Amino acid sequence: MYIQLLYMKELEDILKTKSEISLAKKTVINISLTSVDFRDSISNVLKPFDISIEQFNVLRILRGQNGKPTNLQDIQDRMVSKMSNTTRLVDKLILKGFVERFVCEHNRRKVEIFITKEGLKALETIDPLVLSSETKLTEALSKDELITLNTLLSKLRD
Amino acid sequence: MYIQLLYMKELEDILKTKSEISLAKKTVINISLTSVDFRDSISNVLKPFDISIEQFNVLRILRGQNGKPTNLQDIQDRMVSKMSNTTRLVDKLILKGFVERFVCEHNRRKVEIFITKEGLKALETIDPLVLSSETKLTEALSKDELITLNTLLSKLRD
DNA sequence: CAACTACCTTTGTATATACAATTGTTGTAC
DNA sequence: GTACAACAATTGTATATACAAAGGTAGTTG
Numbered sequence: 001m002y003i004q005l006l007y008m009k010e011l012e013d014i015l016k017t018k019s020e021i022s023l024a025k026k027t028v029i030n031i032s033l034t035s036v037d038f039r040d041s042i043s044n045v046l047k048p049f050d051i052s053i054e055q056f057n058v059l060r061i062l063r064g065q066n067g068k069p070t071n072l073q074d075i076q077d078r079m080v081s082k083m084s085n086t087t088r089l090v091d092k093l094i095l096k097g098f099v100e101r102f103v104c105e106h107n108r109r110k111v112e113i114f115i116t117k118e119g120l121k122a123l124e125t126i127d128p129l130v131l132s133s134e135t136k137l138t139e140a141l142s143k144d145e146l147i148t149l150n151t152l153l154s155k156l157r158d
Numbered sequence: 159m160y161i162q163l164l165y166m167k168e169l170e171d172i173l174k175t176k177s178e179i180s181l182a183k184k185t186v187i188n189i190s191l192t193s194v195d196f197r198d199s200i201s202n203v204l205k206p207f208d209i210s211i212e213q214f215n216v217l218r219i220l221r222g223q224n225g226k227p228t229n230l231q232d233i234q235d236r237m238v239s240k241m242s243n244t245t246r247l248v249d250k251l252i253l254k255g256f257v258e259r260f261v262c263e264h265n266r267r268k269v270e271i272f273i274t275k276e277g278l279k280a281l282e283t284i285d286p287l288v289l290s291s292e293t294k295l296t297e298a299l300s301k302d303e304l305i306t307l308n309t310l311l312s313k314l315r316d
Numbered sequence: 317c318a319a320c321t322a323c324c325t326t327t328g329t330a331t332a333t334a335c336a337a338t339t340g341t342t343g344t345a346c
Numbered sequence: 347g348t349a350c351a352a353c354a355a356t357t358g359t360a361t362a363t364a365c366a367a368a369g370g371t372a373g374t375t376g
Contacts, residue, residue: 035193134182
């Protein structure tokens with residue numbers, strides 16, 4: 001399982017001890033460490049099912065299409081990752097029997113991808129576990145605090 | 159340059175439109191997207207210098223040692239990443255002339271790593287650029303808002 | 317002191333990502 | 347209608363990470 005671990009534990013210590021660190025730097029570190037924690041937890045939820053977070057996201061995109069044909073570009077537009085990656089993510093999902101790939105008849109440059117029944121079934125099992133994990137990850141904050149946090153993050157990302 | 163891009167743009171849309179998404183899920187997505195933005199920006203700052211964020215972090219750890227011998231385990235303890243990775247990160251920094259590696263005389267199992275003058279010089283150039291980027295990334299929020307944000311994040315990560 | 321264990325690092329394999337180049341298809345312009 | 351550009355996807359290479367296994371060194375124990 002792929003868990004992204006980018007920032008130093010040392011920086012975590014700095015966060016606690018040296019308050020003279022710039023607020024900007026502190027914020028960047030804090031966000032990054034939190035993100036790593038989240039990603040780690042969700043990866044652990046997915047681990048028994050042998051799919052990565054990225055594969056999980058592709059599956060959810062395909063389910064969201066409700067059977068409509070989805071080409072790689074469509075998936076790509078909904079991912080932040082690069083095209084190159086999407087091809088290979090789909091390769092792995094095909095191997096697992098969760099998706100199928102066909103050449104588009106109307107435009108042979110395109111490739112159409114569908115989620116299989118097995119893929120849907122896997123999502124049904126996994127979804128509530130992920131949601132449960134997400135709930136647990138955020139339970140240290142009250143509803144109001146979470147709303148404040150989300151407001152600040154949205155403002156930050158404009 | 160290595161920019162990790164984990165969550166879907168689609169989820170970003172959900173963030174804005176469908177308010178019925180669970181607050182927990184929303185928070186996890188928001189944090190992840192923010193982290194990706196930050197990482198992307200800092201990677202772009204480092205790109206002209208041809209070093210990754212991870213390599214940059216190793217260099218800062220070594221500088222923090224002020225010439226004291228630093229073995230891989232020391233670096234490892236300050237990184238969140240795995241040992242296996244640290245060996246290869248150091249390999250690449252050696253190729254760039256930023257660090258040196260020697261077998262420890264007192265304990266031949268250990269490997270001592272030092273930052274070179276060139277490594278220090280690179281850090282001196284890069285540090286203010288990174289700080290500037292971090293400042294820009296957070297300037298949408300006031301000082302008080304940043305303090306609130308950091309407080310909430312710390313609470314979340316306990 | 318030989319065997320065992322613990323320690324420190326390295327190596328191997330699979331996954332994910334960034335970026336660049338390439339392949340194959342469609343559409344367009346001359 | 348052939349050459350060229352645009353489009354859609356794939357492939358190649360380098361980096362980073364997770365996890366497991368292996369290698370070499372030091373200490374410990376019978």
